[in-house]
Amino acid sequence: MTKILIFLTLPEQVRAAYHARLTEDFPELDIVLARTFEEACAEIADADILYTFGAMVRDELYGHARKLKWVQALGTGLDNIADAPLLPRQVMITSTRGIHGKPMSEAAIMFMLALARDFPRALKAQAAHRWERWPARLLAGKRVGILGVGLIAEELAPRCKAFDMTVVGISRTARPLPGFDEFRSRDSLEHAVGDLDYLILLVPLEAATRHIVNARVLAAMKPGACLINIARGGVVDEEALIAALESGQIAGAAIDTFIEEPLPAAHRLWEAPNTLITAHCAAFNQSYIDDALPQFETNLRCFLDGNLAAMINVDRHGG
Secondary structure, eight states, X not given: OOEEEEEOOSOHHHHHHHHHHHHHHOTTSEEEEXXXXXXXXXXXXXXXXXXXXXXXXXXXXXXXXXXXXXXXXSSSOOTTTTTOTTSOTTSEEEOOOSSSHHHHHHHHHHHHHHHHTTHHHHHHHHHTTOOOOOOOOOSTTOEEEEESOSHHHHHHHHHHHHTTOEEEEEESSOOOOTTOSEEEEGGGHHHHSTTOSEEEEOOOOSTTTTTOBOHHHHHHSOTTXXXXXXXXXXXXXXXXXXXXXXXXXXXXXXXXXXXXXXXXXXXGGGGOTTEEEOOSOSSOOTTHHHHHHHHHHHHHHHHHHTOGXXXXXXXXXXX
16 A cells, blocks of 8 residues: 655644545555654655655654655755765655745835834834834835745745845846846845845755855845845854844845754844845645645645656756
8 A cells, every 4th residue: 555654844733734634535545644753763764755844854864765766846946855875866856836926026125114114123012012103114115126036936026026126036047927027146146235135045955056145145235125035044144144143144034944943042143134034934824725735736646647648847857
């Protein structure tokens, strides 16, 4: 019997929903839900398929796998999957694509508005029952750069234009797309960020993008600029970011993803000035399972039928 291991460090009701839906649709399969990393290490030994999210696993997990044939990533990012040394090359990898544009765009807009209007200050004033007023900054007339121009950026750019912002795409290649006013080269990132008010990160984590936002890039940003990372933690040099925030080199940051997750309680980013922190949930929304699960079920039916060529979002064919 084909065994599927679901390993997701999400709220229990969310994990259970994935398990219940798959069990109902594929009653002939052995579908196991791992709630901890230790459970996943034990259950993966005889699993044929792993359904997970790259940011939630460690390479050690694959060292326990003996029968694994396919990993379906719940997101677009394949870090900790495709780059895992212990994951055999013959294991197929597929991802979930095309469903992140709306939630990620809304998260980016929320972060820009929150930073512009100093919303954390408003929450602190409310908690202290303190009536306090200050002038807000506007998004209108500001320049936003989007580092990494893929499907999510294509949905984000027109939304930024709706706020009367100038939108700059920063990419390895330039191409005409709705919502973008201009393109700049990722290869000269230090020169591309100098006049931006907001820099939004959407690049995948790979060798070329690890710490792509480093001390030099942060120093090139203007003092009033803000950084928004809804990509992967590893694309930012966190120590350099903390230094830039503490020194006032940049005005603020909103960070949804981190090098180590969960972010340790003692991490200095928690106390960094003018910084918003969320728990890797920019794309996480109430309809995510309804959008993501059909892609996995489509691939699962193809896999069970032996029709691997018909599988979608294949990032590595394996074999």
